[in-house]
Amino acid sequence: MKTQLKKGTLEMCVLALLARADSYAYELVSRLADCMEISEGTIYPLMRRLQGEGWVSTYLVESPSGPSRKYYALTEAGHDSLASMQTEWQEFVAEVNSVLVPPQGSAAGAIKRDNPQGGNK
Amino acid sequence: MKTQLKKGTLEMCVLALLARADSYAYELVSRLADCMEISEGTIYPLMRRLQGEGWVSTYLVESPSGPSRKYYALTEAGHDSLASMQTEWQEFVAEVNSVLVPPQGSAAGAIKRDNPQGGNK
DNA sequence: CAATGTACCTTGTAATGCAAGGTATCTGTT
DNA sequence: AACAGATACCTTGCATTACAAGGTACATTG
Incomplete structure (x- = not known):
């Protein structure tokens, strides 16, 4: 499931790392490995996309x-x-979190289970 | 980009909604529309997947x-x-947030820009 | 009957991860 | 010189999961 979570976030993470310091692609892989992983098969097409958008330049x-x-x-x-x-991400996180159920400890008495009719298929 | 962000989260969001109350698929689409959107083309294959995993039963x-x-x-x-x-999601969010740059206001003097050599390709 | 809303469902496509395969350049060892 | 290993770049085929668009079925209303 982690792979699917990553979709849509890696471009932003790479841009964020570059905002801190210029990097070459291979280095980005190891810099990102500190907290999340991106494979080499991903980074190069991704960098090509970013360059195609004009978001990065190269030397x-x-x-x-x-x-x-x-x-x-x-x-x-x-x-x-x-x-x-980043703005979109923060909004998205808030949206997802608003759907999720609170952690187990505090949810014991707060969750209201409702079903229109008992029984299974 | 939003579409890609959603990948990996919709199954969890659907499960979370069902934790609150049983629902039929069409209703889930409208319940989720309050904060994020899921299309009908998505919900039915998704429900089939959840059922295949044994995470939901039907009646x-x-x-x-x-x-x-x-x-x-x-x-x-x-x-x-x-x-x-949900645990994985929270961890993932923390990972992504650890990569991101702080908001503009407080970052003005804290971001250290570094590049090994000036100039462009 | 037709139109509309509800509810279910499938299919083809787009996008983006990953694994695996490959090339090229340097250094060190035999 | 040849080879191995590390570094750095890159491509390709595949898997997964969103979406849009198309479709069917059932009930109600005009």
Whole structure:
């Protein structure tokens, strides 16, 4: 189920990380691994999408020990989109939470079970 | 983007609504419309999935003015799954929020922008 | 009868995760 | 030199789950 939860959030998370510091894709994978995971098969098409939207720009930097690194930087439009996405996310979370049942402890006497007629199919 | 955010949450939201009161599918659509939307094309395959998992049971009730209604009730396993999903959801929300940048007002001086080398591709 | 509302349902499509496969560049070892 | 390992990039096929659109069936009303 976690995979489905992630859908719709990873673009925003990547933009948020880039708002803190420019990164190359491979590094983003490890930076995100601290709290949630994104696979390499996901990050590259995702970065291509973000670039296609004009939310990130890129530049190449020689690596100290390996192939060059393609860094991504947030554009002004990227900042705007991130802010917009975060607002949408917070609203979405509030919506979902308004549907959920309170935790077990406090729900014992508060939940009203109702059914139009007893019995099963 | 909202559509993608919903993925992974609708099953849980439906289970949560059923925890409050049994419902038929068409009614669930309108009950959920209060805070988020789920289309009819979604609800029926979703209910079939929940039933396949043994999380809901069904029974038929004559409608006062129309075709019969197929009510869904949460099973014990459904209750357990709902609790488990809600825990996962809360953890997921915390994970995402830990990645996001604070709101604009307080972030003005706290965000440290870092890039390994200036310039664009 | 037709129109409308209710209730059920399926199907094709779009989008976005993941796993697995691949290429290229550097460093170290044999 | 060749090879192995790490780094960094990338693509492709697949699975999953939303949505829109299409459809059927039942009751009521005009």
